[in-house]
Structure formats: structure tokens, C-alpha cells
Amino acid sequence: MDVVEKANAQRQKKWAKVGKVGEGMYAVVYRGREVETGRQVAVKKIKVGQLKDGLDMSAIREVKFLRELKHQNIIELLDVYSSKTNLNLVLEFLDSDLEMVIKDRTLVFLPADIKSWMAMTFRGLEFCHRNWILHRDLKPNNLLISSTGLLKIADFGLARDFADPGYKMTCQVITRWYRPPELLFGCRYYSSAVDIWSVGCIFAELMLRTPYLPGESDMDQLKTIFRALGTPTEEDWVGHTKLPDYVPVGQFPKTPLRDLFTAASADALNLLSKCLTYEPRKRISARDALHHAYFFALPNPSHPSKLPKCTTSAQLASKPLDDVDGNSEAKAAPSNRLKRKLTGPDQGGRSIARKLDFTKQSVGSPGSVF
Template sequence: MSHQALLAEDINLLTEKRYTKEKKLGEGTYAVVYLGHDTKTNLKVAIKKIKLGNMKNGLDISAIREVKALKDLDHPNVIKLLDVYSHKKNLNLVIEYLETDLELIIKDKNLVFITADIKSWMFMTLKGLHHCHQSWILHRDLKPNNLLISTTGQLKLADFGLARDFGDASLPMTSETVTSSIDMWAVGCIFAELMLRTPYLPGDSDVDQLQTIFRALGTPTDEEWPEMSKLPNFIEFNKFPKANFAELFTAADSYALDLLAKMLTYNPNKRISAQEALAHPYFSNFPRPTSHEKLPKISKLIVETEAQQDERKRKLAQAFVNSSLDESPGPAKKLVF
């Protein structure tokens, strides 16, 4: 064994010894997440163990993408990758540990949101996403339980298991990948969920998902999305009228409704970008976003049963575990937004 190989092995061993695994938080098909402890800083960490032994062809491409994405990103609103080490046939990602996520906050009926709170969570989400897109990285799995919240209220984008690099938006890509606009559609759904306190546009299959979207937003037309009929596996759907957001989002002002409409624009070429969204009047007009330190937090007075505690841990672990690292999709029968 070469001197360089010995040196790398020693560094790996020292890194492994620095962290202790205390208890399992959750498990997916290819990964297990543990609550860990950094013996050097005395801080809690999350350790995501990717079980490479189950993969016939070595390291899964999703694991490579996740490590690369997290190493390339450095922003207050993006989760930090602290270390990486291998043990036997497993790759361990050491990630900063955050105790809750936006989904749990949305579902906590003891919390009351005001416009300024929603504005703050949206602003932090967009700042983190803008950094990803500036770094030529698509997240592709944005949802409330992948937006983690620190003890100080800072929101951070997490779970980059489906992330990938992208380049020139004019170059052809698969229908499952598209461009950075796919992330903005997801942010629009998160925005709507924050205002409604319930998931927006839920579907239980590809076709049902599209029917739900079209009923809520209206069926897209060739006039607003000329390239639509040329998409792979395009199929015709029933015609539903265009939505009036003001009827559903009754507490939203005109700026919020305009931003939401720009995020949920069917034509990805006309959809607002993260950078444009950050400059939208919604954020500069009254009320100003709540400072993250003053945002609503999960109530400490709630006494949870053991089953509820397990469910909370499972939900949090989903932000770290990608339970389906094999992202090879079947034949697509959908429009990709």
C-alpha cells in the first residue's frame, strides 16, 4: 500500500473516531440516519450511513450527487456537510443536526402564523435556493419536511439525495430533470401550504396529480405554453377553467397572490426565478419578514406520547434519508413542472 493510501486511511480512521452514533432516527432503503455526537465540539450531529453493500455496481450515483452538492454549497440557508468517512462497506455523511422542520411547524395547531412569519420562511427558502441555482445545482425534492429549522429559527434546505448539476437551460435534458424552474414550482406549493396550513395540490398517482393541479389552477392552453403538446408522453386532459387564487387564499394580499401565481406558472420559461422572487414587492412591502429568532417554534409544553415522539423523529429523519436512491423512473405519463 502506498504512503498516500496509508495517509488517507489514517485520516478516515481519525474522522470516524471523532463521531459517536447514539441512536437511530430513521431508515430508508439505502440509508440509515443516526443522532450522533461530535466529541471534539460536543455538538449533536446527524450521521447518514449509506449502505453501499446493497448496491451491485458500487457507489450509487445519488450518493455521489448528494456529497458533491453539499460540498459545493456554503450558505446560512443550506444544511452543512461537516465530514465524510467510510466504514466497511458504508459511506457516512456527517451533517449538522437540526431539531425540527417546516412540516412539523405547519402541522402544530398550537402555533398561529402571521403574514410576516410566512414571509420570513419564504425569504429564507428562496435565499438558500438562489444559492443552489447560482452554484448550478437543482434540488428537485423541495417540500416542507426537507426545510429544517434550527433552534434559533434559521431555515435550511436539506436532503440533496435527488440533487444534480445543470448547465445551459437551452440544452436538452430529460423530462424528469428540466431546469431550475422545477424547484420554483415546488416553492410555490410550499408557499400555498404555509398559507393554507394543509398540503396544496396533493395527488396519489401521476394522472391524479395532474387532474388535481388542473382542477385547482385550470388546464394549461397552447397559448400560455406553446411547447406543451411537444412534451414526451403528452396526453390531453379535461378542460378546467383558470383559477382565481383570491377565492382560496382569502387572507393573502395582492403581492402574495401575484408572487404565488408567478411561481405556479405552467410554462417553465415564464416562471419566476429565485432571484426574481427575492426582488418581488411581496418582500419589500409591509409587513417586513419576522426575524428568524422571533419565528413561531414547536411548543415545548406539548406532552407527547412515545408513539408521537417516534413519528416526529421519523418525519425529521425523512429530511436526511432518501428512501429511494434509485431514481430510474418508469415511463413518464405526465407533464413536468
């Protein structure tokens, strides 16, 4: 046994798999623990898939980017080891994901809660984009929640760097309901704006408690987007009719966001509209989003520890088996868990003595949380 094999064997002995919690086409996720300390971890075993020199490309991407990205709103890669023909990623263990929280109809969301989840999402994404990394599969299922309420971006299997603006990329990324129209029209040259559209869809889903743009096919996805936001004109989106897969989808009038998001603040709707702008170059950046008036207006965002959460300790075990690769379509069935108790006279969103002074720090600073 050579030095590399010995080191790998020693790393493998550090971690014990406790039980399977999910399985997809290319990966199996196990609940695990660190042998020496007993700390809970998640072990993602990458199966043999699309090989390049013996490794699955999604595994190569995930290891590469998670090693580069160290941030409190991005899942932490603890270790990597191989076993037989598989690559095992040891990740920090997180209790649930935002999709499960959204589906739990027994939980009540305050405006301050939504603001907190959005702030943490934008912070993690700003750090990715600052380091020239696109996630390319943002959705509630890939926003994991820790036991302390911290939101962390996970599943970097479709991520890639975008430092070279002239480099051609695939448009077959991002789960359909969160995919921007430029990718649906076959755009092969794009940047961080594709992730921002996904965050806009997540923002809308948090307010509606149901997916905002659930298309059944790529063509239906475009129709769903245009029905919601109006068919873009050349003035709205210069050059979109020249994209490779452009086809006329139909003429739909623009409906004010206020008609659907009746309880949202003006600042919330303004930020949402800036995330769901058709012209990618006019879409707000993650950094500018963090400095948007929405995050400085009352109510201040909830502290992560005060956010509504699923109460069972086995949330990960209830994750759909086909979701561990991060590429399944979202599902809309609610779960049934303990109702979050509200105190005080105003259960609609303003009281509950847990406001934080969000304005005393730089929200664009990835190093701070609240």
C-alpha cells in the first residue's frame, strides 16, 4: 500500500456511516458520524456516472468548489475519501431544507422570517459570485437549514466558474421551475444573473407558500413565466428573439406583482421585480440586493435561532429519495408537523420581541450573519 492509499484508508476510518437517508441516480446520502468525537455528519457517496478519468463530473465540481468556498451560508465539506470505485464527500449534517419548511403548512411565516432567509441566501450567493462561481441549481431543496436556523447553500454538482465571459456553457442546468427564460431560449453565454432569477423564484415561493412558476415542460415553463410577468418586448429584453432556441410563445399582458403578492411590502415587490427582470444585464446582483432598501426597512430580519423550523429530528430521512442529486422537479405536497406557536397580539408579522438591528452592520459583508 503506497502513501496515498494509506492516507485515504486513515481518512476513511475517521467516519462511520449510520444509515441511508436518500438515494438518487448518481449518489447515495448517508447519515454518519465522526468515530472519535461522535459528531453527526452527512456522507454523500458518488456512484460511477459520467466518467472522466474515473470520476463523476458532478463529484469533481462539488469537491473543487466546496474546497474553495468557506462561508457560514455555504455547506461545509469536511473530508473526501475514496472507497472501491466510489468517491465519498463528508459534509456537515444539516437538519432540514427550505423546501420542507415551506411545505409545512403548520408553520407560520412572518415577514421578518422571509427577510432572514433571503438575506442568508443572498449572502451565500454573493460569496459564490465574488469568487466567480455559478451555482446553477438554486431551489428550496438545495437551501439546507442547520439546527441553529442558519441557511446554507448546498449541492454544487452543477456549479462552474465563469471568469471567462466568452466561454460557452450548457443551457441544460437549473431545475425547470427556477430556470430563467434566457436558458429556456438556449442561451449559451451567461453569468451570475441566472442564479438571481432562481433566487427571485424562491423569494416568491416563500411569500406564496407554493412554487411560483411551475411549468410542466420547457415550452410550458416559458408560457407560465410570460403569463405571470407578461410577454417581453424588444424594449424589455433587447435581442431575446435572436437567442438560439427562441420561438414565439404567445402574447400575455403584464400583471402587476401586487395583484398576486397582496401582503408584500413595496420594498419586497421592488426587490422581487429586480430579481425577475427579463434582461439578464439589468437583473440585480447579489451584492446590490444585499444593499436593497428591503433589508433595511422594518421589520428587521429574524435571528436564525428564532426562525420557524420542522420539529422532528429525522427531517433528512424524510427527504424524497430522488432529491439527493439536486436535479428533481419540486413537489408541492405539504407535510404535517408541529405548529409554531406565536406570542403577542400581532400574529400577522410585526410584534414578537425578536427584532434585530440589521442596519448597524454591512449587510454585504459575508463574514457577519445578523
